Amino acid sequence: MNAEKDAGHSRKPRADGLASRHAILDAACKLATTHGLEGLSIGELAEHIGMSKSGLYAHFKSKEELQLATIEAAIAIFNADVLEPAQKSRPGLARVNALVEAFLGHLLRRVFPAGCFFATVAAQLAARPGRPRDKIVGVQQSWAGEFAKALEQAREAGEIAASVDRAQLVFEIMAMLFLVNFEWIVTQEPGVLDKARAGVKRLLDEASAGRSKARRERPLQTH
Amino acid sequence: MNAEKDAGHSRKPRADGLASRHAILDAACKLATTHGLEGLSIGELAEHIGMSKSGLYAHFKSKEELQLATIEAAIAIFNADVLEPAQKSRPGLARVNALVEAFLGHLLRRVFPAGCFFATVAAQLAARPGRPRDKIVGVQQSWAGEFAKALEQAREAGEIAASVDRAQLVFEIMAMLFLVNFEWIVTQEPGVLDKARAGVKRLLDEASAGRSKARRERPLQTH
Numbered sequence: 021m022n023a024e025k026d027a028g029h030s031r032k033p034r035a036d037g038l039a040s041r042h043a044i045l046d047a048a049c050k051l052a053t054t055h056g057l058e059g060l061s062i063g064e065l066a067e068h069i070g071m072s073k074s075g076l077y078a079h080f081k082s083k084e085e086l087q088l089a090t091i092e093a094a095i096a097i098f099n100a101d102v103l104e105p106a107q108k109s110r111p112g113l114a115r116v117n118a119l120v121e122a123f124l125g126h127l128l129r130r131v132f133p134a135g136c137f138f139a140t141v142a143a144q145l146a147a148r149p150g151r152p153r154d155k156i157v158g159v160q161q162s163w164a165g166e167f168a169k170a171l172e173q174a175r176e177a178g179e180i181a182a183s184v185d186r187a188q189l190v191f192e193i194m195a196m197l198f199l200v201n202f203e204w205i206v207t208q209e210p211g212v213l214d215k216a217r218a219g220v221k222r223l224l225d226e227a228s229a230g231r232s233k234a235r236r237e238r239p240l241q242t243h
Numbered sequence: 244m245n246a247e248k249d250a251g252h253s254r255k256p257r258a259d260g261l262a263s264r265h266a267i268l269d270a271a272c273k274l275a276t277t278h279g280l281e282g283l284s285i286g287e288l289a290e291h292i293g294m295s296k297s298g299l300y301a302h303f304k305s306k307e308e309l310q311l312a313t314i315e316a317a318i319a320i321f322n323a324d325v326l327e328p329a330q331k332s333r334p335g336l337a338r339v340n341a342l343v344e345a346f347l348g349h350l351l352r353r354v355f356p357a358g359c360f361f362a363t364v365a366a367q368l369a370a371r372p373g374r375p376r377d378k379i380v381g382v383q384q385s386w387a388g389e390f391a392k393a394l395e396q397a398r399e400a401g402e403i404a405a406s407v408d409r410a411q412l413v414f415e416i417m418a419m420l421f422l423v424n425f426e427w428i429v430t431q432e433p434g435v436l437d438k439a440r441a442g443v444k445r446l447l448d449e450a451s452a453g454r455s456k457a458r459r460e461r462p463l464q465t466h
Contacts, residue, residue, distance in 0.1 A: 054370040058282060134370030143366030146428040147277040147357030157429055191438045192419065199418035205369040206380055215414045226449075 041079050044069060045093035048086065052094070053134040057087050057141045057152060087152040094137040095159060102126050103166065112177045113224055115170035116193070120220050123197055124213045127204050135205040138163070139198055164190050171227075180227040189227060193220055264302050267292060268316035271309065275317070276357040280310050280364045280375060310375040317360040318382060325349050326389065335400045336447055338393035339416070343443050346420055347436045350427050358428040361386070362421055387413050394450075403450040412450060416443055 080086035102122040109118035145153040171186045200216035303309035325345040332341035368376040423439035
């Protein structure tokens, strides 16, 4: 969190400068889930946090730099709140469920005021090529990668059959989490989260049923 | 593009004024899929279509009025391009498939320059209460209603079992279409649309398998 070393001037950052950058990015992350990352102009953000525009410019040279730093800050929050707790689960299907539950908990706890930062920002930036979009696409791919890894572990552990199309399964799990995030934002009704839970459970039950079938086909295999 | 004829006074709208309104809204719909509906300020839109701000103000008294009229225009396009063709299909599961294919075709034909108008705008407005959001939520509910109706027909025709949770099925179908829209916008790769196709096929196959099971349980029923 001391990237402002490079911000506009060559002075060594002081402790209050660091805190200030942290406070700016925290506000920016939250504002982005309601106003969008594109709505995050330096002027509006400065007004929102009661800072001067020139004060903000000292930290971020351009709207794009601010957007990229905001995405970085949101990644750190998401990692600490969703990915790290989920990594404590058993690899395989338990990990898939832990990722799903950590994500739904993240929504329910309103870590960002309006649902998942990345879903909102990805939907908004999808049609706007550039560095912020590339970064968000990278986050989505890495989130998909977590599910792919857990499903690969599940296959290795014999929890699901090798014949299960894991890339398709990742798509379907992510689809449910993606839609439920927006239903949650609109309704603020915790019950809607059960739709994603039920959907993922059915997907995993089906993938496991595939395993039972595969096991029946290979009755002599004992490991 | 000569709407400023009516700027700032109360003359009755003439045919060229109406045509101009149509042209404005057509541009506004398209711009909204890339820049978002929130990004649709009267100033930016005026600049985009080469009109004066006062000319635009003659048509729309406020940004909100412009947003609501833009949503109405997008509804008319979506209805003509997706809903009406799909209504020609046989009621029931064939209708579900026709709705899905009409939607995927709508993306592929790039009717809007960046995917589904409603998915983008819904994602953007979810956290911003107001009349535009309410209107978009209404469109989403009516889109869900089309699937619910087709699945109800499928149940009546015995294509799926009465025990199938149709509300959950609607959620899962919509989830796949919602995510695939954004993957399509980012990748512009027609192959990604197959993920939604494969997902929906699996869902419907499973719902039909439920029916076979239900039929086996009621072997004497012949209708």
